[in-house]
Amino acid sequence: MAYTKPPFRSMRDGGLPSALARSLESELVKAFGQGEIEVLFQPQFSSASEELIGAEALARWQHPTLGEIGARDLFNIAEKARLVAPLSRHVVAQALEQACHWPQHLTLSLNVTPEEIADAEFAREFASLIGRSSMSPKRLTMEITEDVLLGDLDTAAEALAALKKTGMRVALDDFGAGFCNFHYLKLLPLDALKLDRVMVQGICEDERDLAVLRAIVTMAHALGLDVVAEGVETDGQRDVIVSEGCAYWQGFLRAAPMRSNALLQMLGDAA
Template sequence: MMILHDSWIIPARMTGDQDAAIDSTDLLTGLASAEAARTWLRRTAPAAPVLAMLVSLPRLQAVNLAYGKTHGDQVLIEVARRVADFVDVELGSAALVARLGGGKFLVATVQDTSRERWQYLGEALGRAIARTLTVRGEEFHLLPRTVLLRSSALGEEGGSGEALLHHLEETATTLDRLSGRRMLWADDVLGTPGASLAVLEGELLGAMHRDEISVLFQPQFDVATGRLAGAEALARWEHPRFGQISAETLFAVADRGDHVAQLSRHIIGRAMALATQWPGHLRLSLNITAEDFALGDVVRTVRHLLGETGFAAGRLTLEITEQSLISDFEACARALRALATDGVRVALDDFGTGFSNFRTLKALPLDALKLDKSLVKDIAHDPRDRAIVSAVIAMARALAMKVIAEGVEHQQQLAILREEGCDLFQGFLRSGPMAPLEFLRLTSS
């Protein structure tokens, strides 16, 4: 195990200052300390472009509460070992690996690495941390969240180590509020000068009035027949200066200004209006967030928009995540049951990435489970992943639920899903998200 990178040991040895060596080391994990990380960023950022990722462990608090701090500390030590080993192999000893406190780890480097590879490394590190972890006979399954950043995207601010850390931590806070999201680029919109979250927040309401918030449709297909079955609505901001802004950033902006309920209403209404042009057998799926339940009257909003647009309730599916139910499970359940009486169907999204709580399956009026793409990704090569998918499909059938697979990219994956009895799929094997007119053409082809 790498205890501490050489770049952090050498300065202390050169000065002979043992206190400096202690201050630069996180005493629990042996990684660089938060202060050492700040020093590295202050020295490095002005001289060279920095790539950074901030990895957090949202479930650490639950481990501490359920098993005690001793277990929690052992979990942190094991995660630190995995992070250090991963960085040694992928980036070498020149990279910074630090613990910022609690369950937060920072990885940074000045290597000439593309955005695509940095994201790949972030995803790979997330998988390494997510592997089953055993402490004192107890098994833990951590689902880390990762924020990625390129200092070059921050313009003049990119030369400030403090600004880098600030943007990472601010984006991590935003990511915590985004249901079902595990990764976010801090520089998705910060890459364009002036396009900060604060600036975009001031423009959001006007963007809705100017129809800059567009809806794309991700087609869903029948696994057995290959026929089009419907689509999931996805939001994008077509900004006149900054280009296309992702849904993650869009909702982060809305969250800053307490506009989530208003934004959701805008997207839901627009998607329903567009879907009225489709053939009557196609279904529309819409995502409902935790903020929709907490800040808005979901039942009244959905019923009003169904009436206003003329879209049939029986053709609508609302997709929720377990994360969106945490704030007030009973209130969310009541709202979903009320809509179910109108004929609206409910699907549990990202199944396999949350707590996968059986209470959720029992208490909610669920019609479908959506297999997260992380479960589908390796089913053609990993017998365990296939066994899990097979078990989930069998359970769903026993509960009279359909199963929708996300992220299907290869024919072999589809063949296995067909063999296991999966009902619907979506993914780049058949189509990515489509503009409304493009999807409308697909419905008639």
């Protein structure tokens, strides 16, 4: 399996020496049971109201001696150990358990890997995992990356359609970071397009970057898709993505990834 970005991001990513990564493979299963795999939540905001509307689940490994291991390294280790699917389910289960205590209007975005979607049993197992929680599927968005398009598109479309029938939404994550085959946008049962941070970084300085963003937002709207901007770090970037029609955004301008209790505190402070 190959994909350009791990499905769960932490604040630091990559750079772990390969020899060290290999030595950590045997520790990963133990890390599940010892509570070392932590779930954080990246707040998401409405462009129209600036209110907190939900969060995206992220992951990191709090290693007892190495400290924080970022998600890119974490999932590379899991891939080598053939533990990507168990790791993903572990993180999703944790996220659901914590988010069930949130107010009913907050949504939760869950990332899944191309490896999982290629599994014929994925939709059934994922729906079962959600069913064991108290979260309504209507409050959930499943995020997939463009790398899904490198696999069996029919299998992916079938799995996503099955989950959409439960009430979940589906978003294509990191749009603009990969090969961006626009043709496939109409083949998958999508509800939203998430613009990668690379699509946002230069929009205040480069007219060409702004033109590209504007064209993608226009295309997404024509396909009936909401647009979410990732990596918003300045007031100027926020103003542009709002004026160009991005319905939602997330980024360090308002908040870094945080624990669930901090998210609830943010919500309380805004009340």
